[in-house]
Amino acid sequence: MGSTWGNALKISIFGESHGAGIGVVLDGFPSGVDYDEAFILREMERRAPGRNKQSTARREADQPKILSGVFNGKTTGTPICAVIENTNTRSQDYKSLSDQPRPGHADYTGMLRYHGFNDPRGGGHFSGRLTAPLVFAGAMCKLFLRSKGITVGAHIQSIAQIQDTAFDDVEVSAGQLDALRMQEYPILNPRAQDAMLAAIEDARMDCDSVGGVIECAAVGVPAGLGSPMLDTVESRLSSLLFSVPAVKGVEFGVGFGFAEYRGSHANDPFMKTDDGRIVTETNNNGGVLGGITSGMPLLFRTVIKPTPSIAKRQNTLNLVSGQVEPLEIHGRHDPCIVTRAAPVIEAAAAVAITDLYLEGYGYAAE
Numbered sequence: 001m002g003s004t005w006g007n008a009l010k011i012s013i014f015g016e017s018h019g020a021g022i023g024v025v026l027d028g029f030p031s032g033v034d035y036d037e038a039f040i041l042r043e044m045e046r047r048a049p050g051r052n053k054q055s056t057a058r059r060e061a062d063q064p065k066i067l068s069g070v071f072n073g074k075t076t077g078t079p080i081c082a083v084i085e086n087t088n089t090r091s092q093d094y095k096s097l098s099d100q101p102r103p104g105h106a107d108y109t110g111m112l113r114y115h116g117f118n119d120p121r122g123g124g125h126f127s128g129r130l131t132a133p134l135v136f137a138g139a140m141c142k143l144f145l146r147s148k149g150i151t152v153g154a155h156i157q158s159i160a161q162i163q164d165t166a167f168d169d170v171e172v173s174a175g176q177l178d179a180l181r182m183q184e185y186p187i188l189n190p191r192a193q194d195a196m197l198a199a200i201e202d203a204r205m206d207c208d209s210v211g212g213v214i215e216c217a218a219v220g221v222p223a224g225l226g227s228p229m230l231d232t233v234e235s236r237l238s239s240l241l242f243s244v245p246a247v248k249g250v251e252f253g254v255g256f257g258f259a260e261y262r263g264s265h266a267n268d269p270f271m272k273t274d275d276g277r278i279v280t281e282t283n284n285n286g287g288v289l290g291g292i293t294s295g296m297p298l299l300f301r302t303v304i305k306p307t308p309s310i311a312k313r314q315n316t317l318n319l320v321s322g323q324v325e326p327l328e329i330h331g332r333h334d335p336c337i338v339t340r341a342a343p344v345i346e347a348a349a350a351v352a353i354t355d356l357y358l359e360g361y362g363y364a365a366e
């Protein structure tokens with residue numbers, strides 16, 4: 001399994017949901033970056049389970065223990081290793097899943113890929129829990145990016161059929177992204193919150209789950225990062241975004257909406273600001289042209305599917321008996337993972353942008 005990602009900055013994520021712990025190694029991270037512990041813990045808290053009724057009852061402190069790479073409050077430039085202990089496991093809930101793979105989860109494909117030697121407890125390496133180390137990596141990258149004037153943030157664009165207001169593709173600001181990070185439900189239109197929560201509660205009461213869309217932006221990203229064709233900004237970001245479990249689609253700018261546009265409407269006209277910066281009037285292309293950043297806000301959306309483990313009875317194949325049989329999933333699962341996935345998407349974006357930045361600017365970035 002590919003568990004290492006990146007060019008100038010390499011991250012490697014390890015662990016299983018019910019093993020001793022999970023963690024991440026960041027190799028190539030610049031030296032001299034302030035280790036802002038309060039910021040890191042807040043980011044971990046945003047993703048952590050058991051914080052509200054919409055989230056799984058599995059409560060974990062998600063406190064990263066730094067084994068290396070930070071000294072006297074600053075990064076050293078050598079590999080950063082952080083581990084997070086698993087403290088609240090109930091492996092008996094997952095006993096039958098090797099025989100009865102959950103529809104929509106990775107029990108079947110994971111077993112095939114590892115010839116039955118994978119750890120299936122709590123979804124093993126395929127668990128959403130493995131996104132905690134990614135959030136740690138993303139938080140470290142956000143600290144680096146902050147020092148370069150780059151801010152990454154996201155909001156819940158939709159849950160089920162309930163829509164939030166979209167980002168202004170030109171005007172989205174660092175202040176707005178920072179404010180969203182402090183909200184329990186990161187949405188732009190506060191009136192959407194009750195309807196979203198009601199949709200989640202409705203699914204929960206029905207022993208079911210719902211999905212949604214996360215819109216993410218990065219502002220302050222310099223123009224000229226990335227490469228054409230085989231190594232575009234879109235492909236680099238997407239490759240990391242698709243490593244987030246339950247992400248099934250990514251679109252940049254207007255994305256699939258382009259299908260309904262004419263060229264005259266789709267194109268982003270260039271212009272010069274009063275202070276001499278070259279910008280575009282609109283930002284339908286989401287800040288990327290030819291695989292290279294344009295200097296406009298980087299904008300993309302990811303769709304998060306409904307949580308596959310639902311309490312509702314479903315049928316699945318019993319691999320031992322060869323019969324289709326009813327499956328009852330025990331375990332503790334969120335009726336909607338979109339809220340917890342938002343900081344994960346931001347983290348994936350922050351890591352990818354840091355990698356692109358370090359590649360573009362090399363050691364000058366340090």
Ligand SMILES: Cc1cc2nc3c(=O)[nH]c(=O)nc-3n(C[C@H](O)[C@H](O)[C@H](O)COP(=O)(O)O)c2cc1C
Pocket residue numbers: 056104105106123126127128129131244245246247305307308309310332333334337340341344
């Ligand atoms: C933050 C987060 C939490 C998740 N929690 C759960 C969960 O409680 N139950 C579950 O079945 N899937 C959960 N998932 C999704 C599964 O891990 C994922 O759907 C599964 O590994 C199959 O991968 P795929 O959906 O990418 O194909 C979570 C994903 C994320 C990002």
